[in-house]
Amino acid sequence: MATTRIFACFLGASLAFAQDTYTFTPSISFGSNGFANWGAGTWPPASVGEVLVPQSTDSETLSLLQQMDPARIQTTIQTLVNFGTRHTASVTTSPTRGIGAARIWLMNEVTELAKPSNGMMNVSMPCYLQAAVPRSGMPIAAQVCNVQVEIKGSVDANRTYVYTGHYDSRRLNNSDYTGDAPGADDNASAVAIALEMIRILAPVVAKTPPAASIIIATVSGEEQGLYGSNFLAQTLKNASRNVQANFNDDIVGSGSNAPFSPQNQHTIRVFGAGTDYLTINSSIIKEIISTGYQDDTPSRHLGRYIQEVNAGASNVTEMDVALIYKPDRFFRGGDHESFLSAGFPAVRFTEPQEDFYHQHQDPRVQDSVTYGDEIEYVDFEYTARVGKVNLLSLWSIANAPATPSNFTYDTNIGFLAESLDTPPSYLENIIKLYWDVADDPLLDYYEVVWRPMASQQWTHTLNVGLANTTIIPVSKDNAVFGLRAVGKDGKKSPATYTLAVASQYFG
Missing domain, CATH: 3.40.630.10 (Zn peptidases)
Incomplete structure (x- = not known):
């Protein structure tokens, strides 16, 4: 059966939508560890960024x-x-x-x-x-x-x-x-x-x-x-x-x-x-839990970091x-x-x-x-x-840059309308993110990472340079987002999780 997939594209400061179709083929597969691969489904569809590849080691x-x-x-x-x-x-x-x-x-x-x-x-x-x-x-x-x-x-x-x-x-x-x-x-x-x-x-x-x-x-x-x-x-x-x-x-x-x-x-x-x-x-802990980020504490991000750097060097460590x-x-x-x-x-x-x-x-x-x-x-x-x-x-x-700070998402954009005057662009089911740009001599750029709610490890990444904000056409309901710093030598920090603030937070 044919299924329609809708995704967002960036045209200047505005958002436009395109459509493509794909044929759904049911399949159930299992990894080498015997765990099912079908638990998270193929959701959300990824139309921006790249599939995350574990960082390599020098x-x-x-x-x-x-x-x-x-x-x-x-x-x-x-x-x-x-x-x-x-x-x-x-x-x-x-x-x-x-x-x-x-x-x-x-x-x-x-x-x-x-x-x-x-x-x-x-x-x-x-x-x-x-x-x-x-x-x-x-x-x-x-x-x-x-x-x-x-x-x-x-x-x-x-x-x-x-x-x-x-x-x-x-x-x-x-x-x-x-x-x-x-x-x-x-x-x-x-x-x-x-x-x-x-x-x-x-x-x-x-x-x-x-x-x-x-x-x-x-x-x-x-x-x-x-x-x-x-x-x-x-x-x-x-x-x-x-x-x-x-x-x-x-x-x-x-x-x-x-x-x-x-x-x-x-x-x-x-x-x-x-x-x-x-x-x-x-109150922040309550927000973390209510928004589904209870698996995104600094300690668990640290664990994800260890998983990823090890995966990139597993031919030497010989470990999972x-x-x-x-x-x-x-x-x-x-x-x-x-x-x-x-x-x-x-x-x-x-x-x-x-x-x-x-x-x-x-x-x-x-x-x-x-x-x-x-x-x-x-x-x-x-x-x-x-x-x-x-x-x-x-x-x-x-030897990597420090973990970023003040990573936040907009509470106006990508939500229900608050009044008759709510701009249409605010109603797209997207996420707008903000963060502080650090004065760090090791820093080359930032990348936003995200994953489906049911996935333990980050699945996608987007290089956002040294900007302090970006819009990603992925629903906040279907994924969790992180931000990490990338050094000039390619070494990456652990990710940090996002907290809600008003859109005026960064001016």
Whole structure:
């Protein structure tokens, strides 16, 4: 049967409409993952812009990813496991056991790895005294210390991107700070990635520092109350730092359950929080929900960004990124929540199929079942691939322009008439968008992106140059819109979502 498709064309400042026809052919198809492709339909029709192709990665960045070393990851994890326990309240006087020995080793290791940066990596170990909180696994007061490096941005030092991975560990009884708690997957795996990123970036930033600042932190106290990450997030908030992303890795050591059956060894989950973690005015949150943008929080846009840059470099990372529309796993939490609570976009990386026999367990054999988070259940090749996704995302985003601000749509154009005098041009079912043009030396142009309501990833893009407004003949009801900045070297920021304002907002 023939179906008519109507779409808008631009003629100067006015809109005209043309028609074409196509023959509808029913089809049902499925992707290689077994998911149906027909869920969103072929709607809305796209008559402007281009089909979005994942942004590519420059050869220099790709060469950095190839330096991620599984053997070094194994050595780091084994060293941390050898400390016996890294409970936040564990012994600090032993040179070989407990969290005190672990953080001294980390500080020495990070200092050595940062030396090729020629001082561009500022190594520090900020601490504070955490009071006892017995109900959450802190039976005694203890020092909470983070071991971290900061690389100051060369263009906008206040714009900051943070990687976190906690180095503390726990047993079934979270208050047991003396028994063995190896914590190989949870979370020495993320610490090993942190050390590898420091090692790889040190000689690079000595010559070419990133445009924005980067912090790579191994934090403590996660298992007992997110203490170290909250200390870091609040320190950055109190300093008025513009933290545009936190990449938190936690349990990233294996794509499959032991003994590494080929299940999901090339997938990493990225959890992105929804409106429940927004710290903005409640009336704005209500608008986001009522207009259908509840899946377009900064954290989920950050997840989409990670998906896209990885897709453009997947021949090197050998990974898929699964964006999960949840703040974390089922009734679980992690250090990214400290950044979300501070008002910063944050996501959590976690392996696709957690092994609960070897997580938060006392090492033992019971009824012929082996328990415990030991190193033999960590796949070092998999962890290295996760490290590639993190390094790719962190380095790319820190060298791209900042995420745009004040992205809005007109509340007069593309709506019902308000009076007999409403201009006819206001009644077209379109969207008119506005945004602030930033004074950013990295910026080349802006692009509007959009997708059908049922699609997770952006599907279309339109280069709008350095203007601060555009009209797109796509109904606001059938798509969601974002705006991102594109740098002179092609690197792109995450998108930002649109909020409603009066048409006079920008004059």
